[in-house]
Amino acid sequence: AQKVTQAQTEISVVEKEDVTLDCVYETRDTTYYLFWYKQPPSGELVFLIRRNSFDEQNEISGRYSWNFQKSTSSFNFTITASQVVDSAVYFCALSEASLNTGFQKLVFGTGTRLLVSP
Amino acid sequence: EPEVTQTPSHQVTQMGQEVILRCVPISNHLYFYWYRQILGQKVEFLVSFYNNEISEKSEIFDDQFSVERPDGSNFTLKIRSTKLEDSAMYFCASSRDRNTEAFFGQGTRLTVV
Numbered sequence: 157a158q159k160v161t162q163a164q165t166e167i168s169v170v171e172k173e174d175v176t177l178d179c180v181y182e183t184r185d186t187t188y189y190l191f192w193y194k195q196p197p198s199g200e201l202v203f204l205i206r207r208n209s210f211d212e213q214n215e216i217s218g219r220y221s222w223n224f225q226k227s228t229s230s231f232n233f234t235i236t237a238s239q240v241v242d243s244a245v246y247f248c249a250l251s252e253a254s255l256n257t258g259f260q261k262l263v264f265g266t267g268t269r270l271l272v273s274p
Numbered sequence: 275e276p277e278v279t280q281t282p283s284h285q286v287t288q289m290g291q292e293v294i295l296r297c298v299p300i301s302n303h304l305y306f307y308w309y310r311q312i313l314g315q316k317v318e319f320l321v322s323f324y325n326n327e328i329s330e331k332s333e334i335f336d337d338q339f340s341v342e343r344p345d346g347s348n349f350t351l352k353i354r355s356t357k358l359e360d361s362a363m364y365f366c367a368s369s370r371d372r373n374t375e376a377f378f379g380q381g382t383r384l385t386v387v
Contacts, residue, residue, distance in 0.1 A: 191375065201317070201365060201378035247317060251373070260372045261307070261330055264317040 158183045158252040162265035169238050169272055177233045177268045179248030185209075189251040190224065190231045191262065196244040204246075207231065238272045245269045276300045280366050280379035287356055287386055295351045295382045297366030306349045307367040307376060308341065310334070317365065323349065324372075356386045 159182040169175045181190065192204040205215065207224050215222045219236045235242055245267045251260040279298045287293050299306050308320040321331040323341055340352045349368075353360055363383050367376040 189373065193378070198380070199363060199383070200380040201367075203375050203377055206375040249317075261319040261322055261332075262309070262317075262376065263319070266316045 158185075158188075158250050158263045160248050160250050160263055160265035162246075162248055162268050164268045165266075166269040166271065169270070171239060171272055171274050172237050173272075174234060174236050175238050175270065175272075177235075177246050177248075177270070179231045179233065179265060181229050181231065181248070181250045183229075183250060183252070185252070189260070191249040191251070192222070192231075192233050193247045193249060193264075194244045195247060195267070201247070204233075235270075238270075240272050240274055243270055243272045276302075278366055278368055278377050278379035280364075280382050282382060283380065284383045285385070287384070289358060289386055290355050293353050293356055293384060295353075295364050295366075295384070297349045297351070297379055298347055299349055299366065299368030300377060301347075303368035303370050303377075305329075305369045305372055305376075306341075306343070307369075308351045309365045309367060309378075310362040311365065311381075312362045320351075320364075353384075356384075358386050360384060361386045 161180045188209045190207045194202040194204055205222055212224050221234045223232045247267045248265045249262040252263050281296045306323040309317050310320055311317045319332050321335045321341055322329045338354045342350050363381045365381045366379040369376040
């Protein structure tokens with residue numbers, strides 16, 4: 157079965173520091189998708205990125221960047237020059253295809269709570 | 275920007291009562307999902323729905339749960355006889371197809387007392 161591990165339960169940084177959130181996954185699928193979602197204190201889940209298993213190029217979006225390494229089954233997320241508004245719980249997720257139906261469902265990690273203080 | 279909307283944002287119900295959680299998915303999306311998050315825990319898959327039928331459900335989604343798309347725009351989750359352990363945040367999500375990203379609603383916090 158698929159599994160996503162986010163070993164860091166909580167990280168505290170001071171504003172303007174860079175921070176990396178780790179995500180390690182397990183899957184037997186050759187084709188899969190990885191995601192990051194942000195859950196701010198208001199509770200909603202905000203989609204950040206989707207990456208398919210064939211695309212190992214790193215991606216940068218503003219202050220956010222993602223490092224996907226199949227060799228280590230990791231999909232880490234870095235926030236550069238963190239801001240107080242980045243304070244949230246960040247979830248890494250893996251799409252799992254049902255053996256019966258082929259339909260995708262998301263398997264989430266336990267999340268990393270990021271606290272950015274001024 | 276289109277978004278998934280859920281109502282109500284918070285519902286308190288007595289144990290044993292039926293509740294219906296409502297969702298309006300993004301209009302051109304074809305795949306719909308319910309997930310739940312018990313306070314402080316990870317988000318767990320409940321059910322996926324496509325072409326007016328359940329395509330996949332988890333072990334959590336037992337006979338007390340049902341889903342429906344009653345009118346082509348709403349997507350509902352019904353819990354027939356709520357238990358204390360059903361207290362959680364319930365998220366509705368939708369996606370354009372089975373491999374694209376799912377967009378989540380803001381959640382409904384269900385409190386069973």
